[in-house]
Every structure is written in structure tokens, then in C-alpha cells.
Amino acid sequence: MRNTAKATTLEKKFPLLAVEENCILSKDADITACFAVSLPELFTVGSAEYEAIHAAWHKAVKTLPDYTVVHKQDWYIKETYAPDLTEEGLSFLGKSYKQHFNERPFLNHYCYLFLTKTTKERMRMQSNFSSLCRGKLIPKEARDKEAVHQFMEAVAQFERIVNDSGLVKMTRLTEEDIVGTDEKQGLLEQYLTLSTQADEPLQDIALGSEEVRIGNKRLCLHTLSDTDDLPGTVSADTRYEKLSTDRSDCRLSFAAPVGLLLSCNHMYNQYLFLDNSDSNLQKFEKSAKNMHSLARYSRSNQINKEWIERYLNEAHSFGLSSIRAHFNVIAWSDDPAELKQLKNDTGSALALMECKPRHNTTDVATLYWAGIPGNAGDFPSEESFYTFIEPALCFFSGETNYRDSPSPFGLKMADRLTGNPIHLDISDLPMKRGVITNRNKFILGPSGSGKSFFTNHMVRQYYEQGAHVLLVDTGNSYQGLCELIHGKTKGEDGVYFTYTESNPIAFNPFYTDDGVFDIEKRESVKTLVLTLWKRDDEPPTRAEEVALSNAVSGYIDQIKQQSANPSFNGFYDYVKGDYKKVLEEKKVREKDFDLANFLNVLEPYYKGGEYDYLLNSDKQLDLLNKRFIVFEIDAIKDHKILFPIVTIIIMEVFINKMRRLKGQRKLILIEEAWKAIAKEGMADYIKYLFKTVRKFFGEAIVVTQEVDDIIQSPIVKESIINNSDCKILLDQRKYMNKFDDIQAMLGLTDKEKAQVLSINMNNDPSRLYKEVWIGLGGVQSAVYATEVSLEEYLAYTTEESEKMEVMELASQLGGNVELAIRRIAAKRREE
Template sequence: MIAMITIGIILLASLMLQLKQPRSKEKQLAALLPISKIEGDCIISKAGDITFCFELTLPEIFSLATEEYEALHHVWGRAIRVLPTGTVIHKQDWYLQDEYKADFEGNDEKTFLGRSAERFFHGRPILTHKSYLFITRKATGRKPSNSAISNLLRPAMFPAEVVKGQALFEFQDRVGQFERLLSEGGFIQPRRMNAAELSGDSQKAGLLERYCFLLSETDAPVMEDITFKPEWKIGDKYCQMYTLADVEDLPGMCGPRITYDKYSTDRTKFAIGFAAPCGLLLPCNHIYNQVLVLEDPQKTMKKLETKRRRLQSLSAYSRENAISRDATNDFLNEAISQSRLPVRAHYNLIAWTADRHQLKELRNQASSSLAQLDANPREEIKGAPQLYWSSLPGNSADIPDNELFDTFLEQASCFFTQETCYRDSPSPVGIRLVDRQTGAPVHFDLSDWGVKTGLLSNRNKFIVGASGSGKSLLCNALIKSYLEQGSHAVIIDVGNSYQGLCQLMGGYYFSYTEENPIKFNPFFISDGDVLDTERRESIKTLLIALWKRENESYKQSEYVALSNALVGYFEKLAAEPSLFPCFNTFYEYLQGEFMDTLRRQNVKEKEFDVDNFLYVMQPYYKGGEFDFLLNAEENLDLLKTPLIIFELDNIKEHPVLLSVTTLIVMQLFISKMRKLKGVRKIIVIEEAWKAIATSGMANFIKYLYKTVRKYFGEAWCVSQEIGDLINSPIIRDAIINNADCKILLDMKKFVNKFDAIQAAMGMSDKGKMMVLSLNRANDSKRKYREFYVDFSGQYMKVFGYEPSPYEYYCFTTEEREKLLVQQYTAAHNGDMRLGIKALVADLEAQKN
């Protein structure tokens, strides 16, 4: 025997409220409650039924393709078939309207933009979802219920023997098999509920109490009247019920999925679950009950055969009888020929509102949602009390027999809701995004979670989107999020997309203008850094690149001579702390002390022509054309600076400046990659194709994408040029193949070229369906853009990025808006935070 501990149901002891039928009769709910007790985390009814209770974690909405819905449908069918005759399967889905509650605790620790986002989303209406599953074994000898005799009117009408002994063991074993089969495939995760979750306590309402009074999980336990006449009210909530309980109510056809027209195109059909209109697509408070009764197939077939013969004898008197006979005959033939499992089914939807004036709108919403299934919803009036009562967890065996219709398991399970809301990533790092439906904030980790789950083998990213698709806003938000979590980022940009972010986060911004040309100092060694072999090699590579043409080779003796020169120069710096390290002092060292060293060593001109070297390098010495380039005296501590941006727009065609800058970038990021232990390093190449088209940079990119993962690093490439994506061998071979995370933004402009894009990225048809659905049904009242995320073709999802006004004006790339930000910043003594605050306040005042 199983050791079972009886747990008293607080609901029975504490809720001495009035359940009102006619005004002249009032009954106590505690006396009517059909639940006897909870033992071993099972609900035991007064009629002797035993119920195992589960909470289900379902797939997220808009994340499955047609094939996956069919696979999920098959999982349900295979799992239900292991349950014995007499079992009642009751799936109950709760959809409750709520508001997003911002986290204002520890506000001082949040960043300026983080606080603004919390305020922006606080109070946003959202729809929450919980899915429960109740597996009930009817008591031995239990008589079927009907609308004439309900335990709402007479509790415990049919005393029966509770399932126990060997029968209980067998049923428990079958439920265990059901649970394992349901979890196979990775779509659904069932979790057994415990007694505390079912019964609750004085501080928190349990599921039974929540159902009786339509409470949310956060509501405190309350006692409220339940009235069915003249209108159905539970406390201050006005309720309505709609049922699918007759064959005439049902659609002509059903399946595991339907096409969601809002996200579909003429090239793709976007799939959602068949019953999704009864779930998350219905934007009101409601509970959707789905009940299946597994009766003895042989008895069912015998009953239907008897019905067919009766209809046959009456078919001559009525065409309706003849049609019913043929339908019954077809049902029997299909059951036998295709080994179908006959079941009895019932579906009802309970919707409610606290505002009586919204009842008409509620009726329209519920009716139209059911009508999307091509069903004929019936508003239940007289039968609502009993159906509400029989849908109580643990009481589904009491559903009236006349409210059930005959069907097959395959068809009945099509009416199960299969999706839930977006879920947060179980990871401390990530970015705040929004879901597609309500704009509810979602925390999502684009890097570590995928690696931990095995979906990603590296953290590299490839981001592509047309101009105006929100690409720069998203990238700014991603980098800001990573910087706040302690990462370092090096960005190669063309177009000043990150100027605002750099100013706000206090990074280094390298750009070229005639008044303030771009400056570096590869000779400067910051505190805590050392001149290791890697640093010397990077300086030598830079010097040789400036000395020799790209197609001109160097001799080994020249390489050795430069090595010796660097060693001698840094020894001189160590001996003379007052000497400032830069190219000017290095050049002077070569002219003086190193020249003497070469003469003493009798180094011939053919081995190292120092005069030629000095002549070629003279433009970089003071007074030369590029004397600014390698002699910077500010922005020197690059290794320890979290954010460094190289803006190449004004030098992308300049052979010298571009070459030096790309070499500095390579040296800098490799230095960060190898020396910053335990720190995430990110390099972002944004539209800088001219830079990476050089042979040296191309080889660096190939090396980087294959190696950076070993050093807790990420390499990102961002593009809006589809031709680059399709035609560039660097992107195709080095970047796409080694970037496990791919992010695509709006592709409407390239819909006719998308087959080539799909082939280049190795994208599945499911991915194509999702990408082409981007921004097709956006809420015009909100300012956001959607994007598609692909983790190695195994995980595909669409999110939205919706910046707060503060974030928007920090990240915007629109010139007019950037000028506004600069004007307001200048008016507030260069404080960008105060400038953006004032700008947003003025814009809101104008709007109001």
C-alpha cells in the first residue's frame, strides 16, 4: 500500500460563504464542495474519484512550425492511449489580464537607461497563462452524471468505493507512463503539483480556491458570494460561459494547426495551434476547459451500432435520420479501419470582467475567437452552474453525460491549447526584449544560455537587416546590456551609429576630422600591462606594413633588426622614466643610439637599410604628414577601457589611415582577448566591409571567428548589404559558418531574393516563415521593431525590441534627432543624461 498522508483542505474549513441560486435559497459552499480531501498530492472527491494533478510547461507561442504541431499532436495521442478505461482527462488553461510590475528596488544600482526602461514598462497590460492537467480515475461503480442530477444540488449523491489497492497501483503506474510519454519530444514538461498548491493556506489561495473565486496566483484568499441568477456573478466579477458540447457546434474540419493570416505571406503560411484563438489570442480573463472521457471502446462501439440500426429503421421516415445513420456508419467504419480510439469530449470557455458595461465586448471577443475555429459557440445560460461546478479541479468526472459528444482521440486532442507565453531565459545575463503579442517585457540571453544548453557551440553573432529595420538600435541596446554586465567591447563602425552610446558609457571614440585627426600610440604600455612577445610582434607588424608595400616582402635580417630596435628602445624607456613612449621618441632612438649599435655590429646596408627605413617612416615623425597618427598622448589605456569605438567613415578610402587603424584594432582586441581573464570580450564589425576586405583583416576575421570562443569572447558582424551576405567569400566562409547565433531583421525589401539568402545561411523553411512574418502585424501605438533569432538552426524565435524614450534618443541614428540630443546636451553643460531627460520631457509636454 502507498503511504498516504491526509491533508485537510483549508478551503473546506474556512470558506463559509453563500452560494446563491434562487434568491429564496442560499447554500453554504463548504457543504456543497465535492472534494473530500487531499492525500498523497491527489484530490479525492466525495464520490470516490481520485485525481492526479500536473502543471504543464508548454511551447512558447509563435515558435512552432507545422511539422512540430503535428509531432506535438502525436505526443498527446500516444500518451493518452496508455490511460485505462474510465479515465477523465481535464486540461484547464488560465489566461489572466495583469500589469507588468517594474523592479524599483535597488534603483541606485540601476543605470540611467535601466531605470528609464523600468519606468517605461511599468503598468503595461499583459496576459499571463498557466496550464494544468488533471487525470481522474472514476470511482468503482460510479453512475454517470447528467444535467438533472448534479452534485451542486445534492452533494455525494452516489456513494462509491474509492479506488485503492492493486487498482490504485495500476492507475498510478499508468499515470507515470503518461507523464513520461508526454514529456518525450521536449515540447511539454509536466510537473506534479503538491498538496499546498492545491489547497493553499491562510496567506495564499490554492488552485481549488482560486477556481471557485476566479483568483490570480497573487490574490490573497477571499470569501465571496457566487450567484447564478439573475446573472452569473462571482464576487464583483460578471461571468459568461461558451461551450462546444454538441456535434452541431463543431467545425467541419480540425487539425493540429491553423494558418495565422496576420503573419502569413503569399510565400509562407504561418502556423499556430488549432485552439490558439481560445488561448493567448483571446485578450480577456478566461479559463478554457478541455475534457476527454475514455470509455470502454467495445461498449461505445456496441452502443453506436445499436444507434445505427435504430436510425436505419427510421431512415425511411426522415432525411435527417438517413444522414445521421450514414454519419454513424462512417464513424464506425473509421474506428475499425484506422484503429481509432473513440472518446467523449467537452470544451467550455469561462470569461469574466469586473465591469458590467464590458459584457457585450466580452461576448463579442469570446464568440469571435471560437468562430475562428469555424465552430458555432453556444452561450451557456441554464447549464452554466453545473458545467462550472464540474470543471472544478478533481470534479471533472461529474460532467453531465448529455454535455459530452462522441469523437476520436485524434480529433478531440486538436482542441487542446498547445502554446504559452514567452518565458524569461534562466540566466543572469541578457537583454530586455518584448514578446510579439502584448509587448510584455522578456529577459533573453543571446549568449550564455545557448552555450549551457548545447544549442550554441560559440557565442559569435551575424546580424543582418535592411536599412531602417532597427538594426543600429538593437545593436546599441545589446552592447549597452553587455557593458553593464562587465563586458569589454571593441567596435569598428561606419556611420557614427554608436556615438551616443560611447558618450553615455564613457568609452573612447576614435574618428577622423581635419581638426581632430585619428591618433594612436602602439608604444604606450599601461600600468599593469607588460611588453610581451605578442605586443612586440604587433608593433613590428605595424612598422613593416608602413615601411613595405602590400606586395613587397621583407628579409629575415630586417625583421631581426626591428626586433632588436624595439628591445633596445623599451630598455631605454625603462632606464629613463621621463621619456614619453611614442613613435617620435622611437624614431629618435633609431637615428641615434640604434644607428651606433648597427655600426658596432657591422650590419651591412643590404641586411638592414636603416636610412631607407627612416626616410620611408619620416611622414609619421613630428613635422611629417601623418605625425599625429602614432603619437597620441590621450586615450592611451585601451586595454582596461570597456568600450572603444573606431569610426572609419572618413578614412575608409585612405590607404594609410585605414591600414594603420585595422592593424591597431587587431592588436588591441587580441591583447584584450588574451589578457582579460574571465571577462567577456566582444568585437563588432558594423558595415566596415572596406576594412575587412583587405587580405590582412580578412585573415584576422577568419582566425578570430574560430578562436575567440576559447577566450570567453564574441565576434559580431553587422550588415545591411544582402550582396555582401550572398557573394562575399569572407562572410560566407568565415563568418556565417562560424557564427552560431544569427539575427535577422526586417527582410520585406528582399522578399524576392530570400531564397538565395536562405540558401547562404542554411536556413530552414521554419526560419523563412518566421523571418518573412517580421513586423507584419505590429501595434501602431507602440514604437518597436521585431527581429528573428536562430541558434544553430535548433532554436528559432521572433522577439521585439522596444526602447524607452531615453534609450531611443541615446541610440538613434537619425541625424535630426542626434542634433537635438547634442543641442540639449550642450545646454546642460555637456551632461547627456540631463540633456536626454530634458528633451524627453519637452517632447511629452508638446504631445500632451
């Protein structure tokens, strides 16, 4: 009985023959080299870089031989974030962060490039000659082996030129990538299922005149296949108004509206057909003559003749290559109602490019079929238009979504467009790649910009990855996090020092837990005593420096010999007694070292003095092995005597960690306290810290909100900014009129300025987050979102009412901050 079914098998119609030497061979003897393409991240590229990318593509395309098809295929697939919630050692806040983002939808981007060598005859085929219309495909033989060899050489040159740009990276796909394995889906299978999921089975493909359907997915196709549909002018990039200001430009590629900005499942196909340019131009010359002959019969003939002549003039004047091009957007959905919305969204995206949206219902099947990787030779020629290489390349998509850093260490930030979590390394990987030469960071953000949230989020993740964290705070910003760590470690960690009248901060600068007084310890003690003794505008003489150094060394030797408990009182007694005798024996004159004056100035810190508690603590704390320490010194930040002394002692604690903890990551974060140590007398101290910390696997971070401080202080510029390769800025719109000064001080480029001024300009109202700009060594920069879970918010919050709510409930629960946060978070979710 005769088979009357309209269905046929995929095997019978499939246009590809084999994959050999990582190239796809079609049954019509076309050969295709396949690449995965890595583009720059969204909102990180300026106008100059877009021009450079455009120029690289142009140079590369010009190396290809005639009758080659360049097919760039960008996939934009809706996926959901799937964290590993069973990960061992995950902290309470770490787990809550992952749960907060669990199943968060985002648009993932995959970019491929196919270079197909075909023939003159195939390049001119129309849709009625598509392999879909033929009953049986008989494989042809590739006769011209020399042409194949030349094509592969051109492909290698193409790859090298694009990769040398440093902005776009092409990676050759292997046979496994194209065909797939038992465990991994191949590129061809992905295309025939319109899915990147590994377990997606092949389903029926309906290629009809009314609709094209892949399984349950119905296709919607918009094409740019006629010059009448194109805008009057094109460019490599365009201004993105939503993130631009009157002082700055945010740039995106010309085709960005049909790329990541079109938030649905879709595919953007870009085709360049490299015919023989000379024969094309000869054909146009002939056509122009015909139009001239017929001009008297029709005005349209006269206009067409003028357009053709302009095209020819451009080609001959500038030596441009005549090519054909085509661009299409294929969107799909398994919901017929959503398909109508997709049609409108895609049309709107093309309209944003100033193109005329043309919803194509005629050639959907043949264009989908020609889009199969390696089957570009099957493209219907009537769907293309004549142009030159340069304007055609303006339609290439130029950016991808944010990518994870390939590093085990890093921070969890969020993509500013979709909110997808990003693993970001701003310390180790940039150092390894030579992007930065130190890990130090400078953070600038006005009050209310989300500065404390970002720093809490950062130091919490540093701590959980094994770092030693020391924080100098002036506003109780880290109290919640510190109390949480203190409770979790049962008091072993999370040490919180704060100054109160009843319990003031007290130290013992002469104490070491193992009795070792290395050079840094001695220098730290000398700097401290010098600060107590001399004013900022009163530098010591050389004789005074030597006398002070001898006094400190003598007392340390006495400690070692007598095994006495060291303290500032002991040092004062030593100077008053034994050291006085030493000075008399040496016959040191009073004008060289005034001992009486020295003792008189230091007397307030001696027993019975006003500040006798400050340097004579009997609590011998072992801070060397505490991994999370907070010094809250808000109560004394304006105290001329206590503030600088306490700050120096804190710095000494960190330098002790820095020197003694070999191979362990160390971090010191100083809020407004840097003002005290950035005075003339302490400039060398902070310079030493910022220059030396990098050698000991450490980083120094300074946080400020007063923009005038950084503009007016030369010490900040020399000591802090010049030695901080990572700069982090939050919302700067309060400083819009001063930003030129900030830009000059921080050495920001115009692109970086535009990124900074775009912060929080287009935030998603359905998500609660603040944006932050991170720049690395003037080489890499991007804006990220600091979005946290409700539990993290309650741990980080600086709102007094919310902090009190957490702390009061924790005190009722026996000091259990974690349980308090859990209960408040659960209550708020219910409400």
C-alpha cells in the same frame, strides 16, 4: 424555525475530500494527478513541431486506462507589468525603461493538466446528478486498490512520453501547489476566486439559472459539445494570415484564436473522456441497425445510419479508439457592459476556428463546477460528443506567451504580441545548455530597420552588467550613449575617438601600459607593419616574414633594455640603424629582404611623412581599463591606407583586453569596418578573433546592412557567419526577392525564414517599436520587439536634428547630456 434561505455553504457542496500523496481525492472516490504544463512560446513553432506535439499527446493519452478523464485547463489572465523601481544601482536609462513599461497590461498564461480516474457509472452521469444537485455528499471508499496502482503507473508513463517530446514539459504539482500555504494561493483557491493574486479573498459564489457570478465577476460560457458545431476538417496547426506572406507561412495551433489571441480574462477547458472503446463501438453497431430498420420512415434516420457507419468504418479500419470530448471557453468580467463585448469576442474567436459559436446559458453552473481541479468526474455527459483521440487533440491549445530566461544576465526585449518586457539571455544560458558553442553575433538589417536602436539597446545593457564594450562605428550611432556614460562617470569612462582633420585619430602600436609584450602584442605589431608594407595581392616571402619578425623582436628588446619611450619613429630608426648592421653581419641578401624598399614604403609614417601623426601618438591612453570605448571612423572608411591600419590597431586594443582581463565579459562590435579586415590579407586576423574570443569570456559582433556583401564574400561566410552561432536579423522585406540567397547563406530553416519575413507585419499602431529576429544555433529562434522609453530614444537616436537638439542643450548645461535628455523628454510628454 425552518431555514428557508437558498444559500448553502461551500463546505457542504464542495466535491473534493483531500489531497494525499500530491493527488486530489474526491468524495466520489475519484483520484486526480495534477500537472503544470509548459508549452512552446508563441510564433516559435513550425508545422513539423506542432505535428510532433500532437503525436506526443496522442501516444500519451493511449497509455491511460478506461474511464479516465484528461482535463487540460488553460488560464489567460490580464495582468500588469510591475517592475522593481527601488532596485539599487539602477542607471538613468535603466530606470526610465522600467517606468516606461510600469503597469503595462498583458495577458499571462497558466496551463494545467488533470488526469482523473473515475468509474463507468460516473462517466455517464448527467447534469441533474451533479454534486451541486445533491443535498449532502457522503464520501465513498476507493475499493479497487489495484486499479489505483495501475492508474498511477499510467500517469507516470503519460508524463514521461510528453516530456520526452522536448517541446512540452509537464511538472507534477505538490500538495502546497494545490491547496496553498499561508503565503501562497493554491490552485483550488485560484479557481474559486478566478484570480491568481495572492491576497484575493473567497467571495460569494452565485450559481443560478440566469447567471453565474464569482464575487463581482460574471461568467460567460461558450461550448463545443455537439458535432454539428464543429468544423468540417481539423488539423494540429493552422496558418496565421496576419504574419504570413506569399513566400512564408506563420503557424499557430488550431485552438490559438481562443488562447492568447483572445485578449480578455478567460479560461479554455479541454476534456477527453476515455470510455471503454469496444463497448462504445458495440453501442454504435446496435444504433446503426436500429437506424437501418427505421430508415424507410425518415430520411434523417437514413443519414444518421450512414454517419454512424462511417464512424465505425474509421474505427475498425485504422484501429482508432472511440472517446468523448468537450471544449468550453469561460470568460468573465465585473463590468456588465464589458461582458456583452466578451460574449461577442469569444464567439468571433470560435468562428475563426470555423466552429459554430454556441453561447451556453443552461449548463454554466454545472460546467463551472465540473471544471474544479479534480472534479472532472462530475462532468455532465450530455455535454460531450463522440470522436477519436487524434481529431480531439487538435483542439488542445499549443503555445504560451514569451517567458523570461532563468539567468541573471540578459537583455530586456518586449513580447511582440502584448509589449510585455522579457528578460532574454542570448549569451550565457544558451552556451551552458549547449544550444550555441560561441557567443559571437552576426547582425543584418537594411537602413531604417532599427539596427542602431537594437545595438545601442544591447550594448548599453551589456555595459550596465559589467562588460567591457568596444565599438567600431561608421556613422555616429553611439555618440549619444557614449557622451551620456562619459558624463555619468565624470570622464572615467565613455571614451569617444573620431577622425577630424584638426584632430586625427592617433595611436602608438608599441605602447603597453605595463611594459608587457606578450605573443599577441608582438603578432599584432607584425601584422600592422606587414599591412603597411605589402599590398593585399602581394604576399610576403618566408625570408621577409622572418626578417620582419626579427626586426620587431629586436626593437622590443631594445625598448626593454634602454627604457626608452617606444614609438613607430623609434622602430624606423632601429631598422635603419641597428637592424641594418644585424642584416649585414648575417649577410642577408637584398633579394631575400630589400631593406631600402622596406624603409621607403614605411617612410610616410615616419616623422616628416604624410601620415607621421598616425602611429606616433604621445598620448599614452590606458584603454585596458576603460569599459566603454567608441571608435568613430566614418571619415576614413573609404581611405585605402588609414582605414585598414586604424582598424588593426583597434582590434589590437580589444585583443589586449581579451587576453589581460581575466574573468570579465568583453564585447567588440564592428559595424561596416569589417569590410576592411575581411580582405584576403586580413582573413586570418578576423578568423583568429572570431575563433579565439569565446575562450576568453568574450564575443565579437559584426553589423552590416549591405546584403550583397554577405552573399558575395566567401571570407565573410567562412570567418564571420560560420563562427557566429547567434544570428540577428531585422526587417528584410527590402530583400524579399534576394531572401532565398540570404537563407542559404545563413543556413536558415523554412520556419526561421517565415519568422524573419513576419517582422513588423502586424505591429501595434499604439506602440512605437521595431521587431528583431534572434536565432540561436539553429535550435531556438523568435521575433522580439525593441521598444524603449523616450529617454532611451533620445540617447540612441541617429536622426541628426534630434541629436543636435540633445547636444546643443547639453552644451548649454555644461555638458550634462543626462539633464538635457530629461528636459527634452519632459517637454515632449507635456506636448
